[in-house]
Amino acid sequence: MSEQHISTNQAKYRKDYKAPDFLVDSLYLEFDLQPTQTRVLQKSHYKRVTENESDLWLDGVNQTLHCINVNGVPFSQYEQFEQGILLKNLPSEFELHIESEIDPQNNTSLEGLYLSDGAYCTQCEAEGFRKITYFQDRPDVLTKYTVKVIADKSFTHLLSNGNKIESGELADGRHFNVWQDPYNKPSYLFALVAGDFDVLQDTFKTRTGRDVLLELFVDKGNLNKADHAMASLKRAMKWDEERFDLEYDLDIYMIVAVDFFNMGAMENKGLNIFNSKCVLANQATATDRDYHTIESIVGHEYFHNWTGNRVTCQDWFQLSLKEGLTVFRDQEFSSDIGSRALNRIDAVKVMRGPQFSEDAGPMAHPIRPDKVIEMNNFYTVTVYDKGSEVIRMMHTLLGETNFQKGMKLYFERHDGTAATCDDFVSAMQDASNIDLTLFSKWYSQSGTPELNVDRHYNESDKTLTLTVTQYTAPTQDQSEKQALHIPLAIEVISPKGISQPLQINGEVVGNVVSLKSETHQYIFENIEQDSAVVFLEDFSAPCKVEFDQSLDELITIVKHARSDFSKWDAMQRLMIVCLKSSIDSGSELPKMVLDLFNELLSSESKDLALLSELITLPSFDAIAATYKTVPVDKICAQLAGYKSTLAMELKDSLVQLYTSLDENGGLDAHSISVRALKGCILSYLALTDWDQASHELEQQFTDSNMTNSLNALSAVCDSLHSVHSEFLTRFKEKWQHDVLVLDKWLAQVGRLKSENITATITEMFANGEVDITNPNRVRALLMSYCMFNPQAFHAVDGSGYTLLTDLLIKLDKINPQNAARLITPLMSYKRHTIERQNKVKEQLKRLADISDLSPDLYEKVSNALNGE
Numbered sequence: 001m002s003e004q005h006i007s008t009n010q011a012k013y014r015k016d017y018k019a020p021d022f023l024v025d026s027l028y029l030e031f032d033l034q035p036t037q038t039r040v041l042q043k044s045h046y047k048r049v050t051e052n053e054s055d056l057w058l059d060g061v062n063q064t065l066h067c068i069n070v071n072g073v074p075f076s077q078y079e080q081f082e083q084g085i086l087l088k089n090l091p092s093e094f095e096l097h098i099e100s101e102i103d104p105q106n107n108t109s110l111e112g113l114y115l116s117d118g119a120y121c122t123q124c125e126a127e128g129f130r131k132i133t134y135f136q137d138r139p140d141v142l143t144k145y146t147v148k149v150i151a152d153k154s155f156t157h158l159l160s161n162g163n164k165i166e167s168g169e170l171a172d173g174r175h176f177n178v179w180q181d182p183y184n185k186p187s188y189l190f191a192l193v194a195g196d197f198d199v200l201q202d203t204f205k206t207r208t209g210r211d212v213l214l215e216l217f218v219d220k221g222n223l224n225k226a227d228h229a230m231a232s233l234k235r236a237m238k239w240d241e242e243r244f245d246l247e248y249d250l251d252i253y254m255i256v257a258v259d260f261f262n263m264g265a266m267e268n269k270g271l272n273i274f275n276s277k278c279v280l281a282n283q284a285t286a287t288d289r290d291y292h293t294i295e296s297i298v299g300h301e302y303f304h305n306w307t308g309n310r311v312t313c314q315d316w317f318q319l320s321l322k323e324g325l326t327v328f329r330d331q332e333f334s335s336d337i338g339s340r341a342l343n344r345i346d347a348v349k350v351m352r353g354p355q356f357s358e359d360a361g362p363m364a365h366p367i368r369p370d371k372v373i374e375m376n377n378f379y380t381v382t383v384y385d386k387g388s389e390v391i392r393m394m395h396t397l398l399g400e401t402n403f404q405k406g407m408k409l410y411f412e413r414h415d416g417t418a419a420t421c422d423d424f425v426s427a428m429q430d431a432s433n434i435d436l437t438l439f440s441k442w443y444s445q446s447g448t449p450e451l452n453v454d455r456h457y458n459e460s461d462k463t464l465t466l467t468v469t470q471y472t473a474p475t476q477d478q479s480e481k482q483a484l485h486i487p488l489a490i491e492v493i494s495p496k497g498i499s500q501p502l503q504i505n506g507e508v509v510g511n512v513v514s515l516k517s518e519t520h521q522y523i524f525e526n527i528e529q530d531s532a533v534v535f536l537e538d539f540s541a542p543c544k545v546e547f548d549q550s551l552d553e554l555i556t557i558v559k560h561a562r563s564d565f566s567k568w569d570a571m572q573r574l575m576i577v578c579l580k581s582s583i584d585s586g587s588e589l590p591k592m593v594l595d596l597f598n599e600l601l602s603s604e605s606k607d608l609a610l611l612s613e614l615i616t617l618p619s620f621d622a623i624a625a626t627y628k629t630v631p632v633d634k635i636c637a638q639l640a641g642y643k644s645t646l647a648m649e650l651k652d653s654l655v656q657l658y659t660s661l662d663e664n665g666g667l668d669a670h671s672i673s674v675r676a677l678k679g680c681i682l683s684y685l686a687l688t689d690w691d692q693a694s695h696e697l698e699q700q701f702t703d704s705n706m707t708n709s710l711n712a713l714s715a716v717c718d719s720l721h722s723v724h725s726e727f728l729t730r731f732k733e734k735w736q737h738d739v740l741v742l743d744k745w746l747a748q749v750g751r752l753k754s755e756n757i758t759a760t761i762t763e764m765f766a767n768g769e770v771d772i773t774n775p776n777r778v779r780a781l782l783m784s785y786c787m788f789n790p791q792a793f794h795a796v797d798g799s800g801y802t803l804l805t806d807l808l809i810k811l812d813k814i815n816p817q818n819a820a821r822l823i824t825p826l827m828s829y830k831r832h833t834i835e836r837q838n839k840v841k842e843q844l845k846r847l848a849d850i851s852d853l854s855p856d857l858y859e860k861v862s863n864a865l866n867g868e
């Protein structure tokens with residue numbers, strides 16, 4: 001039995017997977033909830049399914065074990081370890097009873113069962129169930145759960161997965177409910193909640209005519225913020241029936257919103273638990289962006305019911321099987337019901353920002369990792385977002401019809417079981433007859449492929465030859481890389497702005513060609529001279545592109561590309577090219593770019609939502625990503641310079657457009673895009689001497705719509721406009737009572753470009769203004785500081801790094817998962833100057849020197865320092 005030797009910091013490998021020797025037929029759990037002494041009784045029925053040994057390893061941590069019974073008799077043939085117990089000499093079939101005790105009140109890790117803000121709740125994925133009871137806490141052990149929850153009557157709602165089959169009163173003011181989940185599930189999908197909530201109820205009629213009861217539980221007084229999440233759930237249920245032919249399978253679907261939660265939400269079977277920030281919204285307190293996020297997360301968790309719960313993962317290395325696929329599904333949901341281009345822009349920003357940087361850093365891993373110390377460290381942008389891009393590429397290669405056939409086959413083969421990523425690819429391949437052998441390397445190879453494009457036009461035969469070469473640089477986890485199967489979507493636009501059909505060897509080839517080797521030449525026929533090439537249209541593969549394109553060509557794409565995403569993409573590249581040439585050689589913003597801005601602003605037929613994306617300058621990260629050594633201060637200075645130049649030069653067009661924009665305060669697409677565009681314009685106008693600016697800022701700031709109000713606050717804060725301190729004070733006073741809105745205030749403070757910001761933030765943490773036991777609070781302030789205040793965070797004296805590390809040291813004792821996520825900004829230090837690198841290393845060494853550092857931080861810190 002190897003598990004017993006596993007110390008917490010020991011790596012586990014995908015290649016070591018071994019199917020379980022014992023399976024569990026049924027599991028009964030009884031919880032007698034008490035703040036510091038919750039008794040957990042487990043009754044389970046085990047059967048050996050292999051000829052192997054008769055010992056059984058059960059994971060279990062942070063519990064006081066009271067007694068073990070096997071077949072009704074006290075059992076003493078076990079050894080206890082820090083990570084679990086080893087039961088020895090067992091019969092091949094037996095009934096196991098275990099009683100243990102846990103302490104929810106002092107569980108600040110927000111994993112397992114915890115009590116916070118007056119409610120008990122659980123978080124089991126990935127390996128939190130072992131903090132609740134002794135069990136084979138692995139996703140390939142599925143069983144049927146019956147759960148009895150006993151608590152004081154002040155906890156009016158006692159919830160668990162599935163259907164409520166019994167309830168009753170007990171002595172001493174206590175009561176209970178019994179829940180039964182008819183579907184087999186792994187331990188990570190178990191959930192329990194006990195609290196006093198307000199409930200929003202609704203129903204959904206499935207396409208086969210079944211009524212599903214929908215219940216949304218929120219803190220008392222928050223019912224007026226629950227409608228949007230409920231409406232989103234119903235939209236998601238309908239969409240999944242229509243697009244994926246998938247219907248909900250229980251008679252009840254519950255969502256509970258809690259204030260203390262480590263991430264966005266969790267897809268526990270029939271009982272989702274959500275971070276309240278991903279549920280609660282009304283127009284006064286939530287921005288349009290929040291509305292969008294809520295809809296997509298509600299959708300995401302709902303979609304897991306099939307991709308994750310009905311078909312789950314064999315082992316945690318297969319996490320992308322459910323996460324990549326479910327992100328793909330939620331992105332498609334948002335794109336089908338909203339703007340496809342804007343959703344694509346959002347997704348690509350995540351890929352080119354955090355994902356590319358993870359791929360290039362010390363935690364690089366394939367979407368299906370091979371080696372893990374702490375599983376919670378692998379809920380990453382690589383597994384989720386690159387995972388989704390890999391699914392998207394399959395969708396591109398197969399087309400919607402074949403892709404859906406593949407989904408159908410996948411469910412036929414694997415419903416009710418724990419599957420692997422290879423199983424998914426096989427289903428797609430078998431259903432479509434498209435060979436995905438080479439493609440499947442995307443699952444095992446980490447790093448970002450770079451595509452180099454070389455162009456040659458032959459005037460005499462009107463052919464355009466694109467020579468495309470792929471190269472993936474070695475990553476810290478893998479030195480050898482191979483060529484991948486990469487779908488390249490291409491558009492060729494004539495000088496007159498007309499899209500030209502792609503033709504190879506006399507045949508029209510559609511807009512996607514496959515690159516399957518290191519290099520390939522594509523010879524497109526009947527192409528007009530000086531055509532513009534949109535390469536990797538819609539970001540058809542998660543790659544970097546090296547392609548020399550003139551400003552003229554990029555402008556043609558901005559004006560004429562058939563894909564709105566590609567217009568935005570060309571605009572970003574255009575701005576990055578200009579910014580870099582200003583940084584590196586002091587050149588000015590070219591007039592042709594100013595003219596383009598003016599043309600976009602004054603064009604008659606404009607898509608307002610797209611326009612605000614088009615006129616927004618690239619982020620610090622997007623520019624930094626193009627440098628081997630990031631010139632932090634120069635990028636910040638140049639970005640600020642460009643913003644002022646554009647504001648001054650475009651003032652008249654901006655004012656004219658701003659004053660022409662009108663919206664009715666609603667949540668329709670037009671009003672949302674008007675608010676976005678007004679906010680964007682205001683961020684420019686706050687930098688000018690526009691007479692009306694103060695008046696407009698005040699008006700927007702005091703608007704009853706949070707999007708408008710927050711846009712005005714950001715505009716004054718980012719420009720350090722004279723009223724910014726006053727606005728910040730007024731905002732804070734107005735929203736004292738609403739922690740979620742105060743998080744928006746914290747995020748504004750975090751990104752303030754004022755000189756003493758690092759000292760201010762240090763003080764805010766020191767004087768208890770920020771509750772560091774709540775992940776939302778800490779992240780609001782700190783992430784905004786680390787990500788949107790690069791000059792302060794990367795100050796050469798290392799003060800930003802020290803601030804973060806001081807906090808990580810405290811946080812690691814409270815909530816290691818949260819600490820490990822917040823260390824990300826220190827991970828890519830190699831991209832900075834030697835001076836900065838040394839300052840970061842000093843801090844990483846401080847962390848490495850802590851003897852009882854959590855496995856979460858240990859894994860990240862040691863990887864970061866190992867790359868030396």
Ligand code: B3K
Pocket residue numbers: 125126263265266267300301304323376379
């Ligand atoms: N599956 C959860 C994430 C669990 C994270 C564990 N550290 C939410 C989601 O992806 O839907």
Ligand code: ZN
Pocket residue numbers: 300304322323326
């Ligand atoms: Zn998910």
